[in-house]
Amino acid sequence: MASQVFANRPMSSFEFELVEGDSDQHRSVVASPNQVSPWIDPTTIKLRHRIGRGSFGDVWLATHHQTTEEYEQYHEVAVKVLHPIKDYNAQDVLNMLNDLFSKCRGLKGVCWLHGVTTISGKICIVMKFYEGSIGDKMTRLKRGKLLLRDVLRYGIDLAEGIMQLHSKEILVLNLKPFNFLLDENDQAVLGDIGISCVLLGTPLPRSDMTRRLGTPNYMAPEQWLPEVRGPISFETDSWGFGCSIVEMLTGMQPWRGKSVDEIYTLVVEEQEKPYVPGGLPPAVENVIIGCFEYDFRSRPLMEDILHAFKR
Structure with a gap:
């Protein structure tokens, strides 16, 4: 819901x-x-x-x-x-x-x-200060991608952290591997606590940044001009989570090589979805595919994602 x-x-x-x-x-x-x-x-x-x-x-x-x-x-x-x-x-x-x-x-x-x-x-x-992030770890690996077991383990850590923020009515809106910090036990913690939401509408050095929430490669359709395409919701974070998991699995940033305008056209106007690789546990594959539904009301909540990753 x-x-x-x-x-x-x-x-x-x-x-x-x-x-x-x-x-x-x-x-x-x-x-x-x-x-x-x-x-x-x-x-x-x-x-x-x-x-x-x-x-x-x-x-x-x-x-x-x-x-x-x-x-x-x-x-x-x-x-x-x-x-x-x-x-x-x-x-x-x-x-x-x-x-x-x-x-x-x-x-x-x-x-x-x-x-x-x-x-x-x-x-x-x-x-x-944390020694590094999941993004940093990926840059040191051949082909830049993580093992499936690590993706699943980190996915559980991150889903639990996002659920904690959602329970406080906080949206992250800037989920990406370089914002996933690793502690001394190699557990993932969220390094962004909703700064995008705080700065929405605040004049910034680039005018386009004032009108959008987050980092373009990981943004859901409603994050572009949110005052027009909103509302934003808990399920908005599900899109960013899905993009991050896909990147961890493939070593490829969603929409890599595309300009901001090109990403906008693909995601908002043409309703394209990031590629989800095969070979995943069925429950995980289904829930990640669901993260990329254009209508946020059709996406899984974080508790649904966590359940799929723990199965």
Whole structure:
């Protein structure tokens, strides 16, 4: 049964000063005294070098210096530095991030979140540093594809993590192998917590990014111009999950070599579907094929996907 969800409703504000470049230029942001703040003092974060780049910003390896009267610690962290956001949008984005943080902390299948800060006027999300992702692992393998048993194992990890977010009414909308982080036990966790939803409609460096949700190769039809083709739903994530599984199995990114406009034409106008390879367990093959139904109401929910992968 389809469930219409839009998970970027701001709940409450938190207190901090947004620094615009220099430390002597700042403005106050609305505070809320009844909630633990995820705000991190930007002077405690030292960016070291960039380790990734995505549609909505860059990812940096950094050091987080924490000190109290009792201890002093340095933690290696990953910092997602979002593209510049206009002043009049910053408060809304920060409020929505605050809501996401309060819902996501402690979820087993989601990357560990340290907090949020601003560096040189850019909003930054600070999270645990993981040594690599499923995408990284694939680049080191011959032909770039995983063994079926690993795909099934990771698929279970990811479906469980996505279900955890869905239970909090959070949509990911940017599912792809490079966003699937691997922990010290080689278990997959989600490295994206719905940033696409948070930034929907927010002016970004490229105007086309403002009008779509996610990474084109993995986007469901309703993610293109969602205010027109929506609603987006839990089943929207099923499409992205299916694309990711296909890539893990084949080593080929869906629609590889196609431009954004070409992908739009294929997915939205011509209603083409990604290729699903053979040789899969019947239940898994059927559920992945179902992920690519044009009408989101006909796609499986994540609990259906999890059941198929566990059979």
